[in-house]
């Protein structure tokens with residue numbers, strides 16, 4: 152346990168476990184060194200102690216705060232429904248060699264000293280890497296001229312599902328970044344009052360965009376899963392890095408192996424973790440206790456998974472906008488030129504040409520500016 156990160160995590164885990172155990176098995180009355188805060192107000196002995204102390208040391212309210220802290224060991228009465236409502240602050244935990252006095256403080260240290268700096272560093276590294284890649288390679292364009300013949304790549308439904316999800320994601324990402332990192336780059340510029348209001352508004356936006364993201368993510372998953380199953384051609388694509396670095400042409404089906412990795416890693420795996428932990432934080436899953444320890448665990452999982460998800464989708468958003476010519480148009484209008492299809496997804500273009508996949512799936516006349524495909 153030499154490494155400071157491992158020590159910090161171990162300390163936090165111990166603190167939460169100990170606090171949960173204490174909350175479940177409060178110390179018997181009289182065993183605690185000071186009474187719980189609620190009983191503190193009504194226990195005559197404590198009142199006496201406080202009264203004497205108030206006379207001899209007028210400004211010393213340490214016994215009161217000790218009582219507040221010990222309410223974790225001996226919960227007081229509260230008419231509010233829900234877990235730990237009679238506990239004013241998370242149980243006091245004394246464990247060897249630790250600088251922390253409470254599980255809440257241990258959690259705060261893990262958040263502020265691990266998740267925030269390492270998460271922020273990862274996001275910055277990804278942004279800089281994408282910037283350098285764009286500077287070196289520019290936007291991936293077409294080698295042959297466009298034919299004017301269009302293939303329908305995404306239906307209305309697919310685009311509606313995608314953009315609902317993307318708008319919810321961007322709202323969550325922007326509000327989440329301000330909540331987590333805003334105090335470093337916005338607070339000095341906006342000042343406390345404006346930053347406070349902005350963060351409060353974005354926190355509410357975050358809470359409501361979360362369920363929209365959850366539902367639309369499920370729709371996106373069901374809509375696109377069929378064309379994201381792995382195929383043996385994906386191995387070739389991966390081995391050649393999709394030709395992203397040397398410009399080589401690597402054939403792929405409707406979605407290439409890179410897109411499939413984002414789909415299974417970002418949409419599916421991280422999606423489950425991000426949405427699951429987010430629903431816990433929104434207290435939307437019935438039957439859970441929502442104690443402080445539960446919320447701390449959910450917050451940590453959510454923080455780590457969302458940073459990874461943002462890092463992944465930064466790459467996706469880059470290639471879907473400035474990184475590749477024609478990609479954004481595909482998701483906006485639903486159509487791609489035959490040359491685009493052949494240069495980026497040759498096996499898919501072949502299947503369309505062979506009639507295995509219809510070039511026009513939407514059974515309506517296309518927009519006049521998007522001529523019907525001539526197979």
Ligand code: HEM
Pocket residue numbers: 304313316317320321368371375379405406410411413414417418464467468470471472478479480481482
């Ligand atoms: C501003 C944000 C986003 C932009 C600009 C964007 C852009 C695009 C574009 C242009 C495509 C078409 C790529 C192609 O033709 O192969 C696409 C496909 C796709 N996008 Fe996005 N996207 C965004 C956010 C998201 C988010 C947040 C998700 C899910 C969490 C997502 C999931 C998908 C999926 C599943 C596909 C189909 C390709 C596949 O299944 O691998 N997108 N996106």
